[in-house]
Structure formats: C-alpha cells, structure tokens
Amino acid sequence: MMEDAESGAAVSLRGLRRSFGDVRAVDGVDLLVAPGELVALLGPNGAGKTSTMEILLGLSAPDEGEARLFGRPPRRAAAQGLVGAMLQSGGFLHEMTGREIVQIMAAQYPRPLKVDEALRRAGVAKEARLRYGGLSGGQRQRIRFAAALVCDPDLLVLDEPTVAMDVQGRQDFWAAMREYATGGRTVLFATHYLAEAQDFADRVVLMRHGRIVADGSVAEICARVEGRTIRAVLDDADPAWLRGLPGVSAASVHGERVELHCQDSDRALRALLQRPARDVEVSAMTLEDAFVALTGDSGPRGSAGGHTVVTAAKEV
Numbered sequence: 001m002m003e004d005a006e007s008g009a010a011v012s013l014r015g016l017r018r019s020f021g022d023v024r025a026v027d028g029v030d031l032l033v034a035p036g037e038l039v040a041l042l043g044p045n046g047a048g049k050t051s052t053m054e055i056l057l058g059l060s061a062p063d064e065g066e067a068r069l070f071g072r073p074p075r076r077a078a079a080q081g082l083v084g085a086m087l088q089s090g091g092f093l094h095e096m097t098g099r100e101i102v103q104i105m106a107a108q109y110p111r112p113l114k115v116d117e118a119l120r121r122a123g124v125a126k127e128a129r130l131r132y133g134g135l136s137g138g139q140r141q142r143i144r145f146a147a148a149l150v151c152d153p154d155l156l157v158l159d160e161p162t163v164a165m166d167v168q169g170r171q172d173f174w175a176a177m178r179e180y181a182t183g184g185r186t187v188l189f190a191t192h193y194l195a196e197a198q199d200f201a202d203r204v205v206l207m208r209h210g211r212i213v214a215d216g217s218v219a220e221i222c223a224r225v226e227g228r229t230i231r232a233v234l235d236d237a238d239p240a241w242l243r244g245l246p247g248v249s250a251a252s253v254h255g256e257r258v259e260l261h262c263q264d265s266d267r268a269l270r271a272l273l274q275r276p277a278r279d280v281e282v283s284a285m286t287l288e289d290a291f292v293a294l295t296g297d298s299g300p301r302g303s304a305g306g307h308t309v310v311t312a313a314k315e316v
C-alpha cells in the first residue's frame with residue numbers, strides 16, 4: 001500500500017536526516033505529496049523547512065534517508081523539467097535583463113514554455129526588459145518565479161515566494177499560482193504568512209526542530225488544538241486574575257485588551273463577566289493559534305489574525 005502511494009507520489013521523502021554540527025536541521029522527515037496537492041510548509045525560524053526543500057531538490061545530500069520526485073532522484077526530475085524551484089538562496093547576474101535570465105533557463109529544458117508566456121504568467125513582462133540588478137525586491141521575485149515556471153513543471157517548490165512583495169504583488173502572485181495549479185499540478189511552498197497557507201493550501205505541514213509535528217487541512221490542524229479563544233476589553237485587567245479563572249489555560253493582556261485561551265470557554269466566560277468586560281468575542285482556534293500551540297513559537301510577524309497568544313507549547 002505504502003509502496004503504491006510512493007511510486008505515484010509527486011514528492012516522497014523517507015527518513016530524511018541532516019545535521020550541521022550539533023544542529024539537527026532535519027530530524028527524521030517522512031512525507032508523501034500526491035500529484036495535484038497544494039501543500040504549505042510552515043514552522044518557526046530554524047524549523048528545517050529550507051533544509052528539507054534543498055534535499056528534496058537534490059541541492060544537498062541527506063545524512064540519512066531518501067528523496068524522490070515522481071519516482072526519480074531529484075536531480076533527474078529537475079533535468080527532465082518536471083520541477084521548478086524558487087529558493088531564498090542564490091541569485092542571478094545583476095547585469096542581465098530579466099528576459100535574458102529566463103531565456104537561459106528555458107534553454108536548459110526539453111519542453112520549455114515560450115519565454116514571453118512565462119514572463120506574462122509571472123506578471124513581469126514589462127519589467128523583464130530592465131537589468132535584474134535595477135529591479136525592486138518584489139520585481140526580482142517575479143523574475144525568479146518566471147525562471148521557475150519556464151520549464152513548464154509538474155511540481156513547483158517555493159521557499160517564501162512572496163517575501164519582499166507588496167500587497168498587490170502577493171495577490172497577483174497567488175492568482176498566477178491558481179492558474180498554474182489548475183489541471184492537477186503540485187505545489188509545495190514554505191511561508192511565514194499564515195494567511196497565504198489558509199487561502200491557498202489544501203494541506204498544511206507544520207515543522208518544528210526538524211520534525212513534522214502536524215499534517216492535515218487547515219481545519220484539521222486547528223482541531224488539533226482544543227478549546228476556544230475569548231477576546232474582550234477590560235479596564236485594569238490583571239493577568240494573574242485572568243489566568244486563575246476556571247476554564248482558562250493561558251491569558252495575555254495588551255493594554256485593556258485581553259485574550260484568553262480556554263479549555264472550557266463557557267465556564268471562563270461566566271467567570272470573566274463578574275467584571276465589566278466589553279466587546280466580548282468567543283472564537284474557534286485560528287491557524288495562528290494552532291501554530292503557536294503546536295510549535296511553541298510566538299508566531300511570525302505579519303501572519304493571519306494579527307495577534308499572538310501566550311500559551312504552553314504542546315508536545316505532539
């Protein structure tokens with residue numbers, strides 16, 4: 001059964017380990033991604049996302065374990081134009097135009113897209129006439145996206161693809177990704193923007209300390225974290241009093257705004273309302289709440305929800 005799933009997988013990682021000195025960057029990662037899946041790889045800084053992606057692309061060798069893309073060694077899959085990648089490391093010559101860069105990439109593959117088509121899909125047709133070195137960070141990212149797309153790959157691997165893009169740039173990028181993904185192509189992307197994972201991915205893989213700690217849909221990941229969140233406005237909020245309320249597992253106070261993580265929100269709410277609380281809101285766990293609880297991290301900047309919660313990390 002496992003073998004069948006593996007032979008048909010777009011990505012198959014088995015028992016991957018990779019250390020740098022004392023640091024276990026990747027510590028036993030097993031992952032199967034089926035063709036057509038849109039997978040977000042999440043985790044705090046240093047969780048091992050980039051190291052995992054570098055191994056799966058054949059850019060670095062694991063100490064143990066094996067990576068396969070469409071049943072092939074990663075480098076063979078890349079040479080056949082089956083996989084396009086956009087990584088954080090590596091750059092292009094600043095003197096070349098964006099168009100020249102994409103042309104050079106196209107020449108390396110058996111069945112490339114037309115260069116103009118790749119530039120159009122990446123939303124960078126006009127700027128591609130300019131020197132790469134003169135482009136803004138967001139425009140460079142789009143040239144890199146066109147370079148990843150030009151081999152017309154079945155799998156895209158993207159490490160923080162929208163970093164440095166403005167709001168419009170991000171929206172255009174994800175629209176282009178939707179166009180790419182129609183027709184059953186596969187995308188694996190790492191991001192610190194949880195809203196991007198929530199909006200685009202049908203599966204979320206959460207990493208911490210080189211290991212996968214949760215894997216499922218956004219709804220499934222959120223359901224892993226029990227309880228609800230109560231938000232309210234309260235004068236003279238006392239964190240110690242709030243933490244001691246029945247049903248409350250963690251509390252944070254920002255000025256007069258309080259946020260309570262609750263195992264039993266009904267009991268917590270009755271206790272909270274002994275005081276004149278206003279603007280009370282009870283909500284299910286968000287992806288950010290789950291991220292915090294499952295990784296023990298205070299959450300990335302700019303992520304969905306715009307708030308962080310103080311809570312105990314939960315080992316899984």
Ligand SMILES: Nc1ncnc2c1ncn2[C@@H]1O[C@H](COP(=O)(O)OP(=O)(O)OP(=O)(O)O)[C@@H](O)[C@H]1O
Binds near residue numbers: 044051
């Ligand atoms: N070439 C290297 N030499 C030494 N240590 C490394 C190297 N590459 C990664 N590491 C270490 O391995 C761990 C995992 O790093 P990695 O870049 O894979 O994490 P990440 O989840 O991608 O983090 P970020 O979100 O910050 O990009 C970190 O502790 C990092 O410092």
